Amino acid sequence: MSEAAQPVILARGLTRRFGDLVAVDQVDLQVPGQRVYGFLGPNGSGKSTTIRMLCGLLTPSEGDIEVLGLRIPAQADELRKHIGYMTQKFSLFEDLTVRENLQFMAALQSVPRARTRARIDTLIEQYHFSDRQKQLAGTLSGGQKQRLALAVAVIHEPQLLFLDEPTSAVDPESRRDFWEKLFELADAGTTLLVSTHYMDEAERCHRLAILDRGRLVGDGTPAQMTAALEGRSFVVTAKDPRRIQHALSGLPGVLSAAQIGASLRVLTDAADGASETSAQAVRERIESTVQGIDADATFKPAEPNLEDVFVAATHDGRSQREMAA
């Protein structure tokens, strides 16, 4: 998949304002083809707004978008033939059956008449609806609804699929099944753009963009992003992690100290430049604080994970903005 370097989505300076609120602020994106590209960010970070702008449902206040070589929103009508879009809220017709929903969307998406029946049969089989074809969509469980929504979104075999928090209301097992389907689609050559606020889902993406308060604060593969944090994560194990947490959270150089069971996960500030000494100083300061409270406590470096990436990215993004302001 070396030719996948040709970007499927290109956005520059993408901005959307709702009145005084800046929902998306100067976002630059480059999404390569045939990959699962993740949008990670908390609620209200501008994930949905960005997706809606990319598929031509919202007009950007500023910025340029090119999707599948089409200028958006000017050529949004043409784009709609080639994309699938799965909304955050279940948007199929609850008073139509599984099969009727598929039939309806097959007609809207102009799946060739001769192929429609076979295509629907395949999807019903693939997405495990064989015994539920005549069930009303409104009576399906959360996981089934999401599966149906995905089946409907790919009915016309789109090149590009937008999924807006597809698994936010789904149990872990259904989520795993759902992601299997997403990788099958990516293997078959579809480009997927998935927004999520789950770290484990973000971890699965080939590439990731981190959004915070409308800003793009991180972009890269999960491996690259965690590697960049090498040396900034630590684990403190102690009898009373909460006391240590309180002591650490005010300490200069400490970005966050989060309790995980009986231990604390500590993330230190970005050592400005490559000044090894200041990073070293922060480490020593933490160690002495920890020892001062509990002599038995251990303090060890840890492998950075995506949660650290997220915390670091949102924090760095915010402090940069504060400095600019």
Add this chain to the structure above:
Amino acid sequence: MSWRRLWAIVIKELRQLRRDRITLAMILTIPVFQLVLFGYAINLNLRGLDAGIADQAHTSASRALVMNMLATDVIKPTARVATPQQLMTLLREGRINVGIVIPRDFERRRADGRPVAQILVDGSDTAVQSAAMQLAQVPITDSRLPDLRAPPNSTPPQGRIRVVAFYNPERRSAVNIVPGLIGVILTMTMVLFTAIAIVRERERGNMELLIATPLTRAELMVGKVLPYVIIGLLQTCVILALGVWIFAVPVRGWLPDVFMAAMLLILANLSLGLLISTRAKSQFQATQMMIFVFLPSILLSGFMFPFAGMPKAAQCLAEVLPLTHFLRLIRGVMLRGAGLWELWPDVLALLGFTAIMMTVAIAQFRKRLD
């Protein structure tokens, strides 16, 4: 315009409708309910008003006059008293609606051509008042009696106006109401159904899915309207059938013309409903807007009150309402036996209304979320 996508919308609407029991029930029960309500309960011609009679003349002519009045069935005798004062008392007490006073000099007044009798009316009810006016038109000279003033066999010298009612000589309100009722019911249900059509999809989140597909605005709008045309024609059938069977309402014109007229109103109302739907933020708001259309339609179109009697401003407003034009069409076709082409100004008005509303509705609808 892709016929396949258009058809997909129509089929989807019909499937949803089939599972929507309340709407389904509305389609049939509203016509039946309203027809029975207007046909029986709301009887605009009064019969059997309680009347008190004070005949002080006691001549054969005065008795004949009273008999003629009773023969109209508008009044029934409930009290016979001696003086007008007693009638006043009964009237005040609400025991009679109408009092008839025939003075002692009845015969002389007849000869002089002066007013021969007085009808006292409880004017607090305008319907009773107009019924009494009807009574006053009863001829005071009976053909069986010799006219005292004029030579025998001459025409009765009446200063009275004889009202000759064409097309509904029996003055049955059903004949007037049933054709109009087709319009009222179609206005009520058609506007309501489509007013909700787009808003509902927006509320349920379906719209975001639909606008992300190649579906065009015109396909969506037309597809939403078409199923209800069928429903509207179905309702027309129900009202017509019941009107003809139960109330013996005549269909003097050509039956297809009746349905053509109904079709014109259905399209006008559906396009209006669609426009409401593109403007409303919620189903509740759509219903409120629909009432803004429905009330003037009922009051100003000429369904309830005669169009001719309305002030100029109200008439102008009424000309904008589809129901006004439909009433002229349907009464013309059903009661006067006119052909639809003879009433072309109203046909054009309805077609124009539909074209404008539909265009504005399509233009108003954006395939965007902002």
